[in-house]
Amino acid sequence: MRWLRGLGRPDRVLLGLALAHVLVSAWVFTLVGDGALHGDEAAYADGGRALSNLARDLGSLRAPDTAELSRNVVASGWFMPGMAVVTAPWFLVVPDGDVAGLRAYLAVVSTLLLLLAAWRVRRVLGAVPAGALLVLPGLVPTWAAFSMGVWGDLLAGLVVVLLLCELVVVGRGLRAGTAPSVGRGVGLGVLAVAAVYLRSSTSLLVVGLGVVTVLAAVLLLRGRERLRGLGVAALGGVAFLAVLAPWSIAASAALDAPVVTTTTVPTVLANTFGDRDEVCFGPCDPGSTLWFSPLRYARETGAATGTPETEVLEQMSTHARADVTPGSYSRDVLRNLHDYTKDPDRFLTWLGAPSGPSRTLAAVLTSAMVWSGFAAGVALLLTVARRHRDLQVLGVLLTLSLGALLTQPFVHVSGPRYWTTAAPVLGLGAAWVWAVARSRREGAPYPAGFTPVPDAPPGREGVDAAYGTWLVRVQALLAAGCVAVAVGVVGLAVLG
Known part of the structure; x- marks a missing residue:
């Protein structure tokens, strides 16, 4: 146990929170571990079986069953194949395994990804945001239950956290006048497309973050470094498209129509607003x-x-x-937003958790923690960081990410499934709001528990000062935009 004694107090706390997540997951597994597949889970599981059969065929040098792939992976083009890829190893090893085994496997996968995300946040941002992530969503019972489900929403949210960490690192380099490496650019493209494969609704998020990063590179880099930065950004885009291409080509061929991600948009819009x-x-x-x-x-x-x-x-x-009129659309958006935020524990029931004190406790804890996260999200969207450049960059990235995820009620029927994607961003947002509040105290140093970032290198002071001014303006513009959208939607709903 010498390694444990060698850990500092913050890391011992993080280790305790990680173990607490494992215990919460074990407890929740007793409630939902043997629950039957629900809704879209069956389609995702069929896709995993089809991909495992593809691996067997290729391993045995047999021709793949393209009909099965078309029927169970592409189907009607509704679902990206991210979760089919995640579940394929399980079906490859245990082709006739029961649902409880599949849920246990997914719980392990999601826990490992959560711990990876928390480790990366600890390295890049500090102990406080890593701890916040392990609490929200790590200790939320329904999030733990959802981690055992065959949906991609939850894993997509954790991949988004990894993407944000890499963008923070890139932003620090840009601030110093250095373009990112080729490897980091390609890695960003792969992380972005992984999020899209797991949940296609993250497309707006990854595109928006990509555009902002490219703009920052153009503004902060000079000469050869600017050209290098744009070249790396192009390689990241190529990596994104290269990984996306197999799905798009296969789906387009199967459905005899162009398909980029999914085909659900027309039906979704009709059922949501029509x-x-x-x-x-x-x-x-x-x-x-x-x-x-x-x-x-x-x-x-x-x-x-x-x-x-x-x-x-x-x-x-x-x-x-x-x-459809502006008024009817706005009323539908408000209804969707209500459905998005109410009953965050509903999937405990849908996954088969039996009635009793344990389910009641899980539901109460979930509601308290998730609604606290929503409150932190509102504060994130409306707060402007005026000190510490790294906090300003993180604030812009988190606000853009949460804003992109909250477009869900504006385009899709909503429900308590979708907060699981935003939950990791809400956890980081809560830590950020705390840090900004602390930094506003007169004479307060860089917030404890956050990784301090050096001042701008010599010769970059003027560029860095202008950068800070623009970051404040961007945050203020984003906050004003959120208020304008909220007032507009409510106003049209009432007056329209």
Whole structure:
């Protein structure tokens, strides 16, 4: 145990929080470990089985079963194959394993990724944000339950944390006038596309962060370093597209239509903001769900007319949304936001947690912690850091990330599944808000528990001062934008 005694107090606390997460996960597993697959989980699991069969075929030098891949991995193009890739190793080793084994495997995978994210946050940002991440989401019971589910939302949120850490490192280099290395640029592209593979709704987030990083490189670098920085950014984009290409090509070929990420947007918009009684140019088949009935209708119509089902879905969506007004749209957004934030513990029930004191305790803890996270998120969106350049950069990155994730209610039916992606950002946001409040105290040093960053190197003082001015302006603009959007949505909902 000499290594434990050699750890400083902050790292011993982090180790304790990591063990607490393991204990919470073990407790929650007793509640939901044998719960049947729910909803989209079955589709993701079928994709994992298909990829494991592909690995067996390739290992045995047999021709792959392309029909199975088309049917269970691409299917209707609704789901990115990230979770199919994650579950494939389990099905490769245990092809006939039960649901409890699959959930235990996913709990281990998510725990390892959480610990990796916390370790990276500790190295880049400091002990306080790493601890915040291990608490929110690490100690939230429903997040632990969701970590055992065959959905990609939760893992995507942790990948976003890794991406943010790398962007902070890049930002420090840019501040010193140094372009990132080729390896770091390619790594950023791979992390970004990994988040998209796990949850396609992170596309706006990774594109936005990429654009901001490129702009920062153009403004902060000079001469050869600027050219090098733009070249590295291009390589990162190439890496992103190269990893995305196999899915896009396969899905486009299977569906006979261009597919970049997923094909759900038309149906989602129709069901979220349109008249559901007109989605199928009238009522859809009442014997199925609001997602599968339109798909079945589009397939039958497409087969009868020779039109790709994706094109039919676009036409159906346009028809269903013919009467959408700014007022009706705003009311739907507010309803979605309400559904996003209410009942954050609902998946305990959906994953089969039995009624009793344990589930009640898990639900109460989840609600208290998640709603506290939402409060920290509001503070993050409205706070401006005026001191310490690193805090300013982190504030911009976290605000952009949370803002991008909160576009969900503006484009999609929402529910308590989606906060799991934003939860790690909320945890880091809570630590950031605390740090900014501490730094505002007169004469306060760099916030304890955050990694201190040296001042700008000699010769860069003027550029750094201008950089700080612009960071304050960007934060203020983002905060004002959040307020304007909120006031606009509420105003249109009431007056429209």
